[in-house]
Amino acid sequence: MNEFYPTVPNVSYEGTKTDNPMAFRFYNPDEIIVGKTMREHLKFAMAYWHTMCADGTDMFGRGTFCKTYGASDPMDLARRKVYAAMELMDKLQLDYFCFHDADIAPEAETLGETNKRLDEISDLLAEQMKAHNKKLLWGTANCFNHPRFMHGAGTAPNADVFAFAAAKIKKAIELTVKLGGNGYVFWGGREGYETLLNTDMAQELDHMAYLLSLTTEYGRQIGFKGDYYIEPKPKEPTKHQYDFDAATVLGFLRTYGLDKSFKLNIEANHATLAGHTFQHELRVARINNAFGSIDANQGDLLLGWDTDQFPTNAYDTTLCMLEVLEAGGFTNGGLNFDAKTRRGSNTPEDLALSFIAGMDCFALGLRVAQKIREDGRLAQFVRDRYSSYESGIGKRIAQKQATIKELEDYAISLGEVTTNISGRQEYLENLMNSIMFGC
Numbered sequence: 001m002n003e004f005y006p007t008v009p010n011v012s013y014e015g016t017k018t019d020n021p022m023a024f025r026f027y028n029p030d031e032i033i034v035g036k037t038m039r040e041h042l043k044f045a046m047a048y049w050h051t052m053c054a055d056g057t058d059m060f061g062r063g064t065f066c067k068t069y070g071a072s073d074p075m076d077l078a079r080r081k082v083y084a085a086m087e088l089m090d091k092l093q094l095d096y097f098c099f100h101d102a103d104i105a106p107e108a109e110t111l112g113e114t115n116k117r118l119d120e121i122s123d124l125l126a127e128q129m130k131a132h133n134k135k136l137l138w139g140t141a142n143c144f145n146h147p148r149f150m151h152g153a154g155t156a157p158n159a160d161v162f163a164f165a166a167a168k169i170k171k172a173i174e175l176t177v178k179l180g181g182n183g184y185v186f187w188g189g190r191e192g193y194e195t196l197l198n199t200d201m202a203q204e205l206d207h208m209a210y211l212l213s214l215t216t217e218y219g220r221q222i223g224f225k226g227d228y229y230i231e232p233k234p235k236e237p238t239k240h241q242y243d244f245d246a247a248t249v250l251g252f253l254r255t256y257g258l259d260k261s262f263k264l265n266i267e268a269n270h271a272t273l274a275g276h277t278f279q280h281e282l283r284v285a286r287i288n289n290a291f292g293s294i295d296a297n298q299g300d301l302l303l304g305w306d307t308d309q310f311p312t313n314a315y316d317t318t319l320c321m322l323e324v325l326e327a328g329g330f331t332n333g334g335l336n337f338d339a340k341t342r343r344g345s346n347t348p349e350d351l352a353l354s355f356i357a358g359m360d361c362f363a364l365g366l367r368v369a370q371k372i373r374e375d376g377r378l379a380q381f382v383r384d385r386y387s388s389y390e391s392g393i394g395k396r397i398a399q400k401q402a403t404i405k406e407l408e409d410y411a412i413s414l415g416e417v418t419t420n421i422s423g424r425q426e427y428l429e430n431l432m433n434s435i436m437f438g439c
C-alpha cells in the first residue's frame with residue numbers, strides 16, 4: 001500500500017523549546033511519572049469514525065476534507081482505511097483505537113451481507129493490528145445512523161427495530177472479542193424521546209435495560225473479559241436522552257440491577273452539554289466505583305451542541321487527570337479522542353497537528369496533576385475543611401452513631417453555630433494558577 005499521509009512525519013518528543021510543530025512538547029511516551037510511563041498513564045486512542053471517516057460535512061455544506069484514500073468502491077475504501085489508520089497511528093505514536101461496526105465496513109442490503117463484510121474487514125484489522133502492535137480500546141455498534149433507528153434502537157416502539165439492534169450489538173461484541181478489545185461502549189444514540197405525547201417512557205426504559213442485559217450476558221458467554229461502559233449524553237440527537245448524565249445512568253442501572261455490570265465512559269463535551277463540568281462527571285463516576293474510560297474532547301461553551309473538538313484546555317485536562325490519578329489510573333479504559341478537526345482545518349497536516357495538540361494537552365494535564373498531588377496543599381485544604389467530623393459530635397455523625405435526640409440536645413446547647421470557616425475559593429483558584437504556571 002502507498003503512503004496515505006506523506007506530509008506527516010513520525011512525531012516524537014522534542015520538549016518545550018522546540019519550534020517544530022510536528023513534535024510533542026509535553027508528551028514523552030516513555031518518561032516515567034509516578035511509577036508508570038506516560039504512554040501507560042494516558043492510553044491514547046484514535047476514534048475511527050472521526051479520524052478515518054468524517055470529512056467535515058455539516059448541515060450547511062459538504063465535506064471539506066478528502067477521505068476517499070484513492071479507493072475505487074466502498075469495500076476497497078474500507079480496506080484502505082485500515083492501512084491508513086495503521087500508518088497514522090504509527091506516525092503519531094497512538095497505541096489504541098475505537099470503532100463502531102459501521103465505521104469499518106459499509107452496510108449492505110441485508111444484515112447477513114453486512115456481517116460478511118464486517119468479517120472480512122475485521123480479519124484485515126486483526127492482521128494489521130498484529131503487524132503494527134495496535135490495540136482495541138473499545139468497540140461499539142452504530143444503532144443511530146440508519147433510518148430504521150429513527151425512533152431509537154432498544155427504545156424504539158417497533159419490535160423489529162429492537163431485534164435489529166440486538167443483532168447488531170451481538171455482532172459488534174463478537175468483533176470486539178475477535179480483536180481483543182478491552183471494552184465495549186453503549187452510547188444511547190437515539191435512545192430518548194422528542195415528545196411524551198407519543199412516548200411510553202416506562203416501557204422504553206424497560207426495553208433498554210433488557211437489551212443491555214441480553215447483549216452483555218451474551219458477551220460474557222463468548223469470552224468477553226473487558227469492561228462494559230455506558231456513555232452518558234444529555235441531548236443530541238434526541239431532545240431528551242435517557243442516558244442524560246452520570247448520575248442518571250447510575251440510577252437507571254441500579255433500578256434494573258445492572259450497576260455491577262457497567263462502568264461509565266465519560267465524554268468531556270457531553271458533560272458540558274449536561275450543564276456539568278467534565279470534572280464533575282468524572283467525580284460522580286469515581287465515587288460510585290464506576291470510573292471506566294474517557295472520550296477526550298471539548299465543546300465550545302458558546303455553542304449548544306456536540307462540537308467534538310480536540311482538547312486544548314489545559315485547565316480541564318489537569319482537573320481530569322487529577323480525577324484519573326485519584327481513581328488509581330486506567331485499568332481497561334483510556335483516553336479516546338472522540339474529536340475531529342474543525343471543518344476549516346482540512347488537511348492531513350491539520351489532522352496530525354490536532355492529535356499532537358490533544359495528546360500534548362493531556363500530557364501537560366498529567367504533569368500538572370502530579371505536581372498538584374506532590375504539592376499537597378489542595379488535598380490538605382479539603383481534609384481540613386471536614387476536620388470537625390474527626391472528634392466530638394462530628395465523629396459520632398461520621399460513624400453514624402449519633403441519635404436525633406442527641407443532635408437536638410447538642411444543637412440547643414450550642415445556642416448558635418459560631419464557627420463557619422471560609423471556603424477560600426479564590427485563594428484555591430490562585431493556588432491552582434501558581435502550581436500550573438508558576439515558574
Ligand code: XUL
Pocket residue numbers: 100140185187231233267295306338
Ligand atoms: C456521540 C458519541 C459517540 C460515542 C460512541 O456523541 O460520543 O461517538 O462515543 O458511539
Ligand code: CO
Pocket residue numbers: 187231267295338
Ligand atoms: Co463519545
